[in-house]
Amino acid sequence: MSAEPVLPALDPVIHAQPRLRITVALAALGEDDMITFPRLQELAGMTAGNLATHLRKLEDAEYITITKTFRRRSPVTYLALTRRGRRALEDYTAALRSLLTVANSDPGLDAPGPHAKERTPRD
Secondary structure, eight states, X not given: OOOOXXXXXXXXXXXXXXXXXXXXXXXXXXXXXXEEHHHHHHHHTOOHHHHHHHHHHHHHTTSEEEEXXXXXXXXXXXXXXXXXXXXHHHHHHHHHHHHHHHHHHOGGGOOOOTTOOOOOOOO
């Protein structure tokens, strides 16, 4: 009897599409680099409110740091991926690769998905 493959779990904090885009954008920076809120908003293609909501979830998970400061007399918010966030993204991508490998190699996982057309026997 062979053991069934265990499908890896995907981190729900990163898995949401907007947070995945944010995390990937921040991971592209160097380890000690930061990006401003408006620049990340532009890269992620999100509204300020939507971005702020997703950043809060990433900050709660300790995946990012948010630093508020002033440049001249204007407030500026800087964002960076933490080591924990970088590791979480690495784990997420490894789990996703593993999941795709299992899906591509296990014929038992070829069950029709929700968008598959129903097959009818030919007479």
